[in-house]
Amino acid sequence: MADRTFWRSSTSTSPTPVPVRSWSGSSRPPRTRADVWPATFPEGQGNDFSGRVAEVGPGEAGFSPGDEVMGFTPRAAQADYVRSASDRLARKPPGVPWEVAAAIPAAGATAYAAVRAVRPRPGETVVVSAAAGGVGVVAAQLARLAGARVIGTAGDANAAFLRSLGVEPVRYGDGLLERIQSLAPGAGNVDLAIKLGVAPDRINTIIDGAAASRYGAHSDAQEQADSPPVWEELAQLVAAGELTIPIQSVYPLERVRDAYDELAARHTRGKIVLRVNPD
Numbered sequence: 001m002a003d004r005t006f007w008r009s010s011t012s013t014s015p016t017p018v019p020v021r022s023w024s025g026s027s028r029p030p031r032t033r034a035d036v037w038p039a040t041f042p043e044g045q046g047n048d049f050s051g052r053v054a055e056v057g058p059g060e061a062g063f064s065p066g067d068e069v070m071g072f073t074p075r076a077a078q079a080d081y082v083r084s085a086s087d088r089l090a091r092k093p094p095g096v097p098w099e100v101a102a103a104i105p106a107a108g109a110t111a112y113a114a115v116r117a118v119r120p121r122p123g124e125t126v127v128v129s130a131a132a133g134g135v136g137v138v139a140a141q142l143a144r145l146a147g148a149r150v151i152g153t154a155g156d157a158n159a160a161f162l163r164s165l166g167v168e169p170v171r172y173g174d175g176l177l178e179r180i181q182s183l184a185p186g187a188g189n190v191d192l193a194i195k196l197g198v199a200p201d202r203i204n205t206i207i208d209g210a211a212a213s214r215y216g217a218h219s220d221a222q223e224q225a226d227s228p229p230v231w232e233e234l235a236q237l238v239a240a241g242e243l244t245i246p247i248q249s250v251y252p253l254e255r256v257r258d259a260y261d262e263l264a265a266r267h268t269r270g271k272i273v274l275r276v277n278p279d
């Protein structure tokens with residue numbers, strides 16, 4: 001990492017330190033992680049984090065030791081200290097829990113980009129796949145905030161939870177097309193949406209680039225909204241009570257293997273978070 005700055009979130013200079021690190025709740029089991037994100041060992045893990053600034057590098061401005069921040073450091077966040085460029089940090093609003101702030105930069109930005117790509121409007125229906133997952137739960141709520149009716153695919157165990165967010169649940173798996181059609185003719189995900197007559201310009205996928213190319217649909221994801229202002233905007237929605245980011249579980253860093261085992265079950269509601277140096 002560049003030596004132009006070194007921000008660290010840590011317990012060392014803070015009177016009431018609560019540094020946390022989080023990682024994205026991927027729906028892919030660990031045995032395929034190497035295929036998706038190849039690693040050369042020794043290799044770090046974890047991307048998003050929140051915590052307090054411990055030290056400020058020479059020549060840097062904008063933050064001071066003790067400031068509460070969140071950020072994204074590729075494969076470096078599951079650690080006692082995180083080094084980050086100042087322009088890759090956002091302020092954590094007071095009142096936003098540490099574990100929620102740590103869950104925002106990757107999944108939140110991905111959801112933000114995906115929803116922005118299809119520009120939902122009042123009176124429209126949006127279908128969000130895996131709507132209880134880390135990305136989906138934010139996307140579903142952002143589409144609701146834009147005024148759209150939102151149908152979210154989920155397992156039965158998440159139906160009541162999604163309803164509590166104003167999202168209409170529909171079970172994924174065989175027969176999904178018919179179930180969506182019965183709820184809202186004219187809505188679906190990439191292949192289903194095409195079959196149902198949704199214009200490609202109103203479809204976004206964050207995992208199926210081939211389908212996006214095939215149909216000319218959007219594939220906007222984290223890269224299209226990967227910025228501290230977006231993280232802060234999402235955090236402000238959380239602080240205002242307009243956005244809920246459920247934290248399924250919090251593990252101490254020492255139990256990172258257990259956290260990945262839980263992730264591999266592929267039924268994370270929201271995010272799984274690692275806590276570093278709890279006091």
Ligand SMILES: NC(=O)c1ccc[n+]([C@@H]2O[C@H](COP(=O)([O-])OP(=O)(O)OC[C@H]3O[C@@H](n4cnc5c(N)ncnc54)[C@H](OP(=O)(O)O)[C@@H]3O)[C@@H](O)[C@H]2O)c1
Binds near residue numbers: 106130131153206270
């Ligand atoms: N391109 C990017 O920038 C980017 C960024 C982040 C993530 N991603 C990708 O986007 C995907 C979602 O990420 P995530 O972090 O939201 O995942 P996640 O939190 O692990 O997703 C878990 C959710 O997936 C649902 N699910 C499990 N099996 C399903 C199925 N067969 N059909 C539909 N939903 C199913 C589960 O629903 P129930 O528990 O209700 O069964 C659970 O709520 C992943 O493939 C990830 O790699 C891409």
